[in-house]
Amino acid sequence: MLFPLLFALIPIIQVGMPLYLIYRLWKSNFELKVNWTVSFVHFLLLLATLFFVFRWDVIGYGLRYWLNTFFLIAALSSFLQVKDLPTYNSKKMKLSWGKISEILLFVVILLWSLLGTGTKQKKLDLTYPLKGETNYVIHGGSTIALNYHGIADQQKYALDIVKLNDWGFRAEGLFPKQLHKYSIFGKTVYSPLSGTIVDAKDSLPDQIPPKTVSEQPTGNHIWIKKDSLYIVLAHLKQGSIKVEKGDKIEANQPIAEVGNTGNTTEPHLHIHGVKIPKNENPKPDSLLYKGKATPLTFNGKFLIRNTTF
Template identity: 40%
Template sequence: MKGPEKNKPYRFSMGISIALFLYFGVITTGALTGYRMPEQEKAVDLAFPMEDGVFTVGHGGASTAINYHHDVAPQAYANDITQLHWWGMRASGLSPENLKKYRIYGTPLYSPCSGEVTTAVDRYDDLSPQEDPDEEASPAGNHVILSCDGTEGHLAHMKPGSVEVEEGQMVESGDRLGSVGNTGNTTEPHLHIHAERDGEGVPITFDGRFLKRNSLVFD
């Protein structure tokens, strides 16, 4: 003889609750792990490459839970950085088509380290927000790569016509490189920055601070 049918939904709901608990537990653990500074002895300390504003990190940290770049070895510790208006929003509107409505658009970029410019690309047009780039275009769009004491620093998605350095040029920390734009594989204006050695991502600190998703920088 079968037991009461009313026990089945209870057992079913308990199973779902346990599964959800385990799922969100794994997600939370991954996120918390990503907020910790990894391999501090391998980190490179850079100067923050923008000035005169409030900046926030969209993607950043040491796990895919808070940094979708983390699965790509050279970009494992990349930061995607936007800028905030005084009222705390990154743009005037939720997702405006006009690039100039994004606070960070056109913000000057400065060299985060002293070294040599190994790559300087300035040939791509800005895209509209959410617009897919041309398949043949560089995902980095207009960008600069610096070699500083054996570490490569990549700054991507720069504004057309703004790149002020050329390959082979020596720069000092604080020299102007260009301006933030919306070129390459990007959904809205922001600075993508990462560091790598021999194709492997290197943790970045800015003035001694490891930035993660939602970190704020007042400069």
């Protein structure tokens, strides 16, 4: 019940709030240009935070651009109304500490997000595990502001990926229970590298959203090893895995389909990599909690939240 309620709040936060602020900027009567400037910066930073930090696959990817277009139109219209006003007057100056605090908060969040768009750590380049041009990253980057996986050291650079339909939504509806309504469900997963299968699980049934199975975090999954690197592809569809432990595979080889198994509230593909010392031979069950997180690039691109490919 909690997840549907949270998803129901998304349109209010990401659409209702910006539209209200756009209306306020457009219709407010400012007495000084400095008051208008503070309000403009405040609203701009809020919209920028929503644009970069929030995921937009739930209510439509195109909306993130339309809302900012509406804001710029409203800002231009309101500026034309205040351009001849006095710049500053101490008696008419309206400034609240609450607004200043929010501006500073948005600046911190945006800077934190900016840090998450890259990393100085050496990256490993792979090929895309999904085909097509409408795949969308809901969690990715090197800071928690863009990627909640950062709370677990071994998954710091993990990615969660969905697929957008023709309208820019990841599903038909806000939070449907029917798996086929999620665009990514059943899509083919391709190996992102050449290597050896060290573990493959295919027996878990696909769950009805938002049910999760926390004791089986990766659900149906595949672990691929290449030298000291281990890559996991998780939450795969029951009965779809085409490889077995010990198989040698090549990059771009079809190996499974996207499902909804394990610790997940809806269909998506999870992928991350860890490096294990060459002299160790860890058991597959321990790989989620061992090794050093490895940042990944795909065809030379470091993927972050709101990236499409």
